Amino acid sequence: MRKRSFFGLSKPCFKYELATDTSARPVAIPTPGQVTLYIKTPYKQASNLLKVGTPVKTGQRLVLREDDDVCAISSATGTICAIGPFLADFGKAWTAVTIKTEGKDDVDPEFSAFAAEPSLETLERFLSAGPGEPDFSPLMDAGRPVNTIVIYGGNADLLINTSLYVLKNNIEIINAGIEVLRKATGVQEIVIAVPKESVQNYSGHLDARIQPFSSQYPYAQPLMILHDLTGRLPDESGPSSMGIHFLRAEAVAAIGQAFNSGLLPIEKTVTVIDKQGAKHLARARIGTPVGDLLKKFDIPINDQDKIVFGGPMTGNAIYSEDLPVGPDTDAVMVQDKSEIPLYSDYPCINCGDCVRVCPANVPVNLLVRFLEAGQYSEGADLYDLYSCIECGLCSYVCVSRIPIFQYIKLAKYELGRILSAEEMNEQ
Ligand code: SF4
Numbered sequence: 466m467r468k469r470s471f472f473g474l475s476k477p478c479f480k481y482e483l484a485t486d487t488s489a490r491p492v493a494i495p496t497p498g499q500v501t502l503y504i505k506t507p508y509k510q511a512s513n514l515l516k517v518g519t520p521v522k523t524g525q526r527l528v529l530r531e532d533d534d535v536c537a538i539s540s541a542t543g544t545i546c547a548i549g550p551f552l553a554d555f556g557k558a559w560t561a562v563t564i565k566t567e568g569k570d571d572v573d574p575e576f577s578a579f580a581a582e583p584s585l586e587t588l589e590r591f592l593s594a595g596p597g598e599p600d601f602s603p604l605m606d607a608g609r610p611v612n613t614i615v616i617y618g619g620n621a622d623l624l625i626n627t628s629l630y631v632l633k634n635n636i637e638i639i640n641a642g643i644e645v646l647r648k649a650t651g652v653q654e655i656v657i658a659v660p661k662e663s664v665q666n667y668s669g670h671l672d673a674r675i676q677p678f679s680s681q682y683p684y685a686q687p688l689m690i691l692h693d694l695t696g697r698l699p700d701e702s703g704p705s706s707m708g709i710h711f712l713r714a715e716a717v718a719a720i721g722q723a724f725n726s727g728l729l730p731i732e733k734t735v736t737v738i739d740k741q742g743a744k745h746l747a748r749a750r751i752g753t754p755v756g757d758l759l760k761k762f763d764i765p766i767n768d769q770d771k772i773v774f775g776g777p778m779t780g781n782a783i784y785s786e787d788l789p790v791g792p793d794t795d796a797v798m799v800q801d802k803s804e805i806p807l808y809s810d811y812p813c814i815n816c817g818d819c820v821r822v823c824p825a826n827v828p829v830n831l832l833v834r835f836l837e838a839g840q841y842s843e844g845a846d847l848y849d850l851y852s853c854i855e856c857g858l859c860s861y862v863c864v865s866r867i868p869i870f871q872y873i874k875l876a877k878y879e880l881g882r883i884l885s886a887e888e889m890n891e892q
């Protein structure tokens with residue numbers, strides 16, 4: 466249950482990228498020799514549909530079983546050269562499919578047959594694993610109807626240009642995506658959240674109500690936007706419990722592009738942040754190894770340097786340059802080993818900095834004690850776990866270097882698993 470209201474930030478003060486330098490087109494990353502795609506379901510051996518040696522086409526839905534809903538979309542034409550289990554964050558069990566690519570694309574025709582008449586089922590079937598990784602499931606829940614879709618034009622973290630670049634340079638195609646969404650979902654109220662400094666660039670150009678947000682971090686986080694829109698926050702079921710659903714601008718652009726062209730988008734825009742903090746925009750096929758992007762921008766990786774998916778506040782460290790760009794990878798950041806903030810096992814000294822910095826006014830110093838002990842339900846019930854908007858500022862300021870943000874994400878994930886299991890049992 467959420468108990469706290471929001472107050473302004475005290476310190477420190479960070480600004481999002483405002484995409485003033487995004488007129489330059491992203492650098493195109495060549496098709497790699499192999500792409501790796503994740504099907505977000507556990508690996509099942511002896512799939513007759515996908516095995517080593519199976520040929521696949523560009524834009525083909527990859528499913529382990531004929532009737533599976535969870536899929537990946539092949540971003541290249543080639544032959545499967547490896548398939549097996551992949552352990553994602555928090556122990557999530559997925560299936561990794563690696564495709565040895567051919568020189569040219571042979572496009573799978575299945576989607577084109579559905580492209581003339583948009584429907585929610587078609588969006589779910591073909592676009593949910595596309596750029597921006599839209600989650601259509603809340604829109605399909607008749608028991609909890611969505612009446613407002615918020616297109617999220619902000620960047621999720623500091624230093625990232627991706628979302629604002631896409632928004633600024635794809636207005637027509639985003640309008641096409643909005644039209645498809647209205648037809649397919651029946652939701653007429655569409656809001657687009659943009660930085661307040663650039664409202665005039667979008668007013669009258671986008672077929673949606675404009676909602677400005679502050680460029681001060683973390684006011685572009687979806688939950689902050691939701692609070693600005695409605696004056697309140699959702700329960701643990703998320704924004705859909707309030708009849709509101711968020712989609713990234715890149716996902717809406719992908720929807721518009723797909724239905725305009727009859728071809729599924731297979732590329733992702735990514736901000737690559739080098740060790741000096743300089744930003745480069747790249748466009749790569751989903752599944753391209755991260756190392757290909759780093760090579761393109763001459764970013765060397767030395768022993769003990771860190772590669773992060775995402776930005777400095779909320780990104781996740783990855784362990785290999787071979788890991789692929791995913792449909793939700795907005796940024797890849799490299800930190801020199803001398804710049805990496807280290808976590809420690811020092812105890813909390815009760816300095817209160819995390820409480821003072823928290824924009825959601827969570828009693829972080831108390832919450833973290835329960836989360837460290839694995840007492841997630843108590844943390845949620847007593848100390849406002851669900852008021853957290855996942856900005857990462859508490860971890861940033863913690864003098865004891867406690868990985869508070871990681872504890873919070875783990876706790877929400879574990880409680881979400883318990884809630885899903887309970888809902889399944891009730892059915
Ligand atoms: S991540 Fe930390 S600072 Fe940010 S909202 Fe959550 S508890 Fe507060």
Ligand code: SF4
Pocket residue numbers: 812813814815816817818819820829830833862863864865866867869
């Ligand atoms: S900032 Fe860190 S050390 Fe200070 S009260 Fe919060 S958790 Fe404890």
